[in-house]
Amino acid sequence: MSGDLKIKVRGLCKSFGRKVVLNDLDLDVPKGQSLVVIGGSGSGKSVLIKCIIGLMKPEKGSIEIDGQEVLGMSAAEREEVMRKFGMLFQGGALFDSLPVWENVAFGLIAGRGAKRREAKEIALRKLGAVGLSPEVGELYPAELSGGMQKRVSLARAIAAEPEIIFFDEPTTGLDPIMSQVINELIKKCVDDLGATALSITHDMHSLRVIADRAAMIYDGRIIWNGDAGEIDHSGNPYVEQFVQGRSEGPIKMPVRHL
Amino acid sequence: MPLLQPLGRTFLGGLEAIGRVALFTLRAVLMAVQPPYYPRLILKQMIEIGYYSLPVVGMTAIFTGMVLALQTYTGFSRFNAETAIPNVVVISITRELGPVLAGLMVAGRIGAAMAAELGTMRVTEQIDALTTLSTNPFKYLIAPRLIAGLTMLPVLVAVADVIGIFGGYLVSIYKLGFNPGTYLANTVEFVEFLDIFSGLVKAGVFGFIISLMGCYHGFSSRGGAQGVGKATTNAVVTASILILISNYIVTELFFSR
Numbered sequence: 001m002s003g004d005l006k007i008k009v010r011g012l013c014k015s016f017g018r019k020v021v022l023n024d025l026d027l028d029v030p031k032g033q034s035l036v037v038i039g040g041s042g043s044g045k046s047v048l049i050k051c052i053i054g055l056m057k058p059e060k061g062s063i064e065i066d067g068q069e070v071l072g073m074s075a076a077e078r079e080e081v082m083r084k085f086g087m088l089f090q091g092g093a094l095f096d097s098l099p100v101w102e103n104v105a106f107g108l109i110a111g112r113g114a115k116r117r118e119a120k121e122i123a124l125r126k127l128g129a130v131g132l133s134p135e136v137g138e139l140y141p142a143e144l145s146g147g148m149q150k151r152v153s154l155a156r157a158i159a160a161e162p163e164i165i166f167f168d169e170p171t172t173g174l175d176p177i178m179s180q181v182i183n184e185l186i187k188k189c190v191d192d193l194g195a196t197a198l199s200i201t202h203d204m205h206s207l208r209v210i211a212d213r214a215a216m217i218y219d220g221r222i223i224w225n226g227d228a229g230e231i232d233h234s235g236n237p238y239v240e241q242f243v244q245g246r247s248e249g250p251i252k253m254p255v256r257h258l
Numbered sequence: 259m260p261l262l263q264p265l266g267r268t269f270l271g272g273l274e275a276i277g278r279v280a281l282f283t284l285r286a287v288l289m290a291v292q293p294p295y296y297p298r299l300i301l302k303q304m305i306e307i308g309y310y311s312l313p314v315v316g317m318t319a320i321f322t323g324m325v326l327a328l329q330t331y332t333g334f335s336r337f338n339a340e341t342a343i344p345n346v347v348v349i350s351i352t353r354e355l356g357p358v359l360a361g362l363m364v365a366g367r368i369g370a371a372m373a374a375e376l377g378t379m380r381v382t383e384q385i386d387a388l389t390t391l392s393t394n395p396f397k398y399l400i401a402p403r404l405i406a407g408l409t410m411l412p413v414l415v416a417v418a419d420v421i422g423i424f425g426g427y428l429v430s431i432y433k434l435g436f437n438p439g440t441y442l443a444n445t446v447e448f449v450e451f452l453d454i455f456s457g458l459v460k461a462g463v464f465g466f467i468i469s470l471m472g473c474y475h476g477f478s479s480r481g482g483a484q485g486v487g488k489a490t491t492n493a494v495v496t497a498s499i500l501i502l503i504s505n506y507i508v509t510e511l512f513f514s515r
Contacts, residue, residue: 055386075394082392093387095379111392113294156391
């Protein structure tokens with residue numbers, strides 16, 4: 001089974017002080033599939049993705065990428081694994097001191113030592129793939145709208161043609177039309193590259209467009225996972241409450257009365 | 259007991275902070291000497307620190323030199339020792355005032371800018387993005403700033419020394435009525451290599467401290483705009499205090515008998 005898995009997480013634990021965020025979490029991401037993890041705010045989605053990428057260190061557990069344990073790797077080995085990754089951050093995380101094309105080409109120039117001219121050509125092609133003209137490449141991130149910034153961030157995530165792409169709340173802060181544009185672009189880019197994708201979101205519409213498989217995180221654990229099409233009939237009361245957006249159910253939100 | 263608890267907590271917190279800074283410094287220095295290097299970024303930081311700080315450092319130096327000549331004259335004229343003014347000006351500027359005042363001015367200008375820039379990059383996940391793009395943030399962000407600080411402060415201080423001495427010269431010649439030739443001859447004759455060299459060594463140490471504190475506080479900032487503001491303040495305050503402390507240590511090393 002491990003041979004078919006691109007990412008395998010077992011018994012992952014992470015806490016901040018006394019607050020336990022990930023509690024013995026298990027997760028499998030099959031090769032070539034798009035898995036979307038849903039969950040409420042503060043449920044540990046972002047921490048999960050940051051632990052897998054290596055931006056945070058879990059206290060316990062195991063994370064395998066292509067069957068290779070990545071926790072405890074040396075910095076050089078970790079950098080090698082990192083070359084398989086692309087990531088779209090929630091806020092875009094574009095470098096505001098660099099023009100758009102250099103943002104997209106950054107991983108090629110700084111990370112892989114590509115020549116600037118060649119990297120620029122690739123960057124402009126990738127910008128075209130997300131529907132942005134070459135003129136946009138000369139602008140700075142601050143001159144772009146939120147939707148355009150997300151598209152540039154997507155172009156940057158796919159520029160080095162990674163094997164695994166992570167999407168952190170890809171549609172947060174966008175209007176419904178732009179959200180749909182981004183969702184369709186994500187679907188197209190992941191399919192074109194044949195990449196494995198792991199996304200975290202609380203946008204159900206996004207899940208329906210981009211997911212092959214879905215999982216729900218609650219209280220630091222994966223409480224359900226299955227095919228994306230099954231999510232409306234999961235039989236799990238937590239998933240049903242989340243999918244239907246009900247305030248009543250097993251998930252309690254601490255709300256103080258005025 | 260209630261009195262001892264906060265005292266102990268503060269003491270342990272202080273030790274923890276020193277440990278964190280020491281580890282950060284060690285990691286930064288190790289990364290700075292390992293490839294890949296980013297010459298384009300080093301040059302950019304050198305221009306930012308060296309060239310753009312020139313006006314503020316120059317202004318500080320010229321007025322310091324002028325005031326120094328004026329004040330020394332007021333004091334020394336009581337003992338008929340006015341001829342010692344060029345000596346006092348050149349020694350004070352090269353050994354102490356040039357490096358310390360330039361260091362403090364650059365700490366305010368560059369230390370704050372570094373902390374604000376890196377702090378904003380931290381809270382907007384740009385530093386995380388660097389890591390995901392196979393780029394080590396220590397090599398890409400910290401190393402160029404440390405190298406630029408270490409190399410450009412001595413250059414700035416060398417310029418500040420010349421401007422400061424010139425400030426003293428202007429006041430001495432045009433206000434106090436010194437003979438220009440005698441003033442310059444006294445200055446050149448009296449100054450020693452060690453006076454200038456010790457000042458430039460101090461400048462290198464101060465440049466390293468300014469960049470290190472700017473990078474450390476910016477890199478470690480948390481919690482949005484408030485965190486960035488706090489990081490900026492801390493960068494300037496700690497750099498200024500460390501400049502004054504290290505100034506004493508370097509002076510001891512050079513001139514203690």
